[in-house]
Amino acid sequence: MPPKEPSDAGSSAPRRRAGRLEAHIITALAEADRPMTPGEVLEALGESANLSYSTVVTTLTRLHQKGAVTRARYGRAFRYRAVADAAGLIAERMNRLLAEESDRASVLRRFVSALEPQDEAILRRLLSDLDD
Known part of the structure; x- marks a missing residue:
């Protein structure tokens, strides 16, 4: 724990x-x-x-x-x-x-901009996998 x-x-x-x-x-x-x-x-x-x-x-x-x-x-x-x-x-x-939140784009933009570089890379990889 x-x-x-x-x-x-x-x-x-x-x-x-x-x-x-x-x-x-x-x-x-x-x-x-x-x-x-x-x-x-x-x-x-x-x-x-x-x-x-x-x-x-x-x-x-x-x-x-x-x-x-x-x-x-x-x-x-x-x-x-x-x-x-x-x-x-x-x-x-x-x-x-x-x-x-009604302005989801702003929330997501701020969320992504606050991510650690390794977390941003994971998110990009996950989104890329969805496109395949």
């Missing part, structure tokens, strides 16, 4: 960047060969994640509300399964943000 982000002023607990915890949970679910309970997700993330059970439950609930995971009742708990991997979740988020 990557290190946590610096804490907010006045808080003693380090905080993660928005979406990072969701991505880690989605990855744990995507790598599993079966649906997982929140406790199993917590165990898969490991002690270094330094998470509480309730944080995992809250994050899974939010992911379910977003449509990123499915869930089915299993006894008194739910078992969760990822709909897509972390890359798919991020791509969906990028698409939602782009859909909110």
Whole structure:
């Protein structure tokens, strides 16, 4: 598990960047060969994640509300399964943000101009592959 982000002023607990915890949970679910309970997700993330059970439950609930995971009742708990991997979740988020803007060309132009050179090369290669 990557290190946590610096804490907010006045808080003693380090905080993660928005979406990072969701991505880690989605990855744990995507790598599993079966649906997982929140406790199993917590165990898969490991002690270094330094998470509480309730944080995992809250994050899974939010992911379910977003449509990123499915869930089915299993006894008194739910078992969760990822709909897509972390890359798919991020791509969906990028698409939602782009859909909110009427001037998509400007957004895409600024996005591409801010890319690292290696990322721009990957994007150009991917777009070229679509033309073939």
